[in-house]
Amino acid sequence: MRKTIFTILLLSISAMSAWAYQKEKIYINSGGKQRNILVYTPDELPAGSPLFITTHGMGGNSENQAEHDRMYELVDTAKFVMVYPRADGDYWDISGTTDQNFIIKVIDEMATRYKIDRKRVYWSGFSMGSMLLFIA
Numbered sequence: 001m002r003k004t005i006f007t008i009l010l011l012s013i014s015a016m017s018a019w020a021y022q023k024e025k026i027y028i029n030s031g032g033k034q035r036n037i038l039v040y041t042p043d044e045l046p047a048g049s050p051l052f053i054t055t056h057g058m059g060g061n062s063e064n065q066a067e068h069d070r071m072y073e074l075v076d077t078a079k080f081v082m083v084y085p086r087a088d089g090d091y092w093d094i095s096g097t098t099d100q101n102f103i104i105k106v107i108d109e110m111a112t113r114y115k116i117d118r119k120r121v122y123w124s125g126f127s128m129g130s131m132l133l134f135i136a
Contacts, residue, residue: 055129
């Protein structure tokens with residue numbers, strides 16, 4: 001009986017800590033505007049960890065992109081910083097440099113806050129968010 005209770009307790013603790021991460025919204029000034037990003041970090045993040053950025057599609061936002069791709073669930077086991085930037089409005093600036101400059105500011109901010117490895121920055125996007133990546 002004790003062994004069963006101990007096993008259940010151990011499994012419960014393991015399940016609760018399966019996704020041990022912190023979630024926060026960070027505001028960054030870019031091009032004279034206050035922009036925001038949704039950031040997920042593991043509870044323990046070694047210096048020199050990679051950064052993964054995912055940009056949402058037209059009409060989307062950082063919260064629904066996170067809900068759909070769920071990449072943040074991997075930050076604790078793989079030890080990386082996951083960032084979901086938000087467009088300024090319904091779409092990304094794919095004909096100018098406004099959002100390219102924003103992403104550069106995001107990388108700079110993550111390097112300052114979390115000591116990420118600038119040589120291990122990865123970026124993916126959904127729909128129009130991938131177009132921003134394509135032109136960068």
